[in-house]
Amino acid sequence: SLIRVSQAALDYKIHCIQNMPCIMNRFIMRSDAVVGQLLLATITTIYSSIYVYMDDVSFWLQLINIGFFVQIESLLSCRGTERIQLEDLYVASELLKNCKIEINCRDEDHTLPTITGSRYNMLISVPVSTKIYALLLDVCQGYSSRKLNILPMFCNQIIDRTENRPTIRI
Numbered sequence: 125s126l127i128r129v130s131q132a133a134l135d136y137k138i139h140c141i142q143n144m145p146c147i148m149n150r151f152i153m154r155s156d157a158v159v160g161q162l163l164l165a166t167i168t169t170i171y172s173s174i175y176v177y178m179d180d181v182s183f184w185l186q187l188i189n190i191g192f193f194v195q196i197e198s199l200l201s202c203r204g205t206e207r208i209q210l211e212d213l214y215v216a217s218e219l220l221k222n223c224k225i226e227i228n229c230r231d232e233d234h235t236l237p238t239i240t241g242s243r244y245n246m247l248i249s250v251p252v253s254t255k256i257y258a259l260l261l262d263v264c265q266g267y268s269s270r271k272l273n274i275l276p277m278f279c280n281q282i283i284d285r286t287e288n289r290p291t292i293r294i
Contacts, residue, residue, distance in 0.1 A: 158216035159243060163223075166194050166274065167237050170225060170250055178256060184263040191273025192225055198280040210280060217276040223248060224271035229257040247271065 170192060177183035196217045198210060223246040228234060230251035238249045252260075 154212050155215055155219070156243065158212045159219050162194075162196065162216050162220055162276075163239060163246075163248070166192075166220065166223075167248060167250070169194060170248075171237075174227075174250075174252060174256060178259065181263050184260060187272055188264045188270070191275045194220065194274055194276045196276055196278050198278075214278055217278045219243060220274050220276040222246060223274045225250060225274060226271050227252055227257065227260060229254055248274075 173183070173192075196213065198213055222244050226247055226249045228249055228251050230253055234249070234251045237251065240247050240249070
């Protein structure tokens with residue numbers, strides 16, 4: 125009996141090693157899909173924050189000195205397939221730490237944000253109007269296309285359905 129268990133464990137390990145490229149490819153595809161969704165949400169949040177806090181000097185100083193905080197929220201539980209989704213979201217939020225933001229003055233050639241680099245070293249170029257770019261230069265002397273950090277904050281509210289009524293745990 126002990127030999128069978130050990131043989132079964134060995135067979136499983138061999139199976140995993142043989143199928144590792146397939147498993148890694150699936151993981152990378154899932155990760156890329158989730159990172160793509162987070163990047164779109166991050167770029168939208170960057171633009172809305174810039175326009176909402178345009179005249180707030182403390183916002184610009186925080187952006188330059190610390191980085192851009194991105195809050196990522198989830199309502200997934202840790203049960204079944206939701207656990208995999210939760211893990212994918214967490215990995216994608218960690219990959220966002222490798223992204224940098226560069227705020228540029230908009231011109232005819234650069235009207236839309238662009239993303240360059242690889243999944244481990246991305247740069248989001250955010251073109252803004254000349255008015256906003258001048259304000260940025262005014263408030264933050266020394267800002268000359270400096271690359272800004274993205275600081276993701278991952279928050280999951282676990283919904284526990286094991287009791288008679290759903291409860292939320294943070």
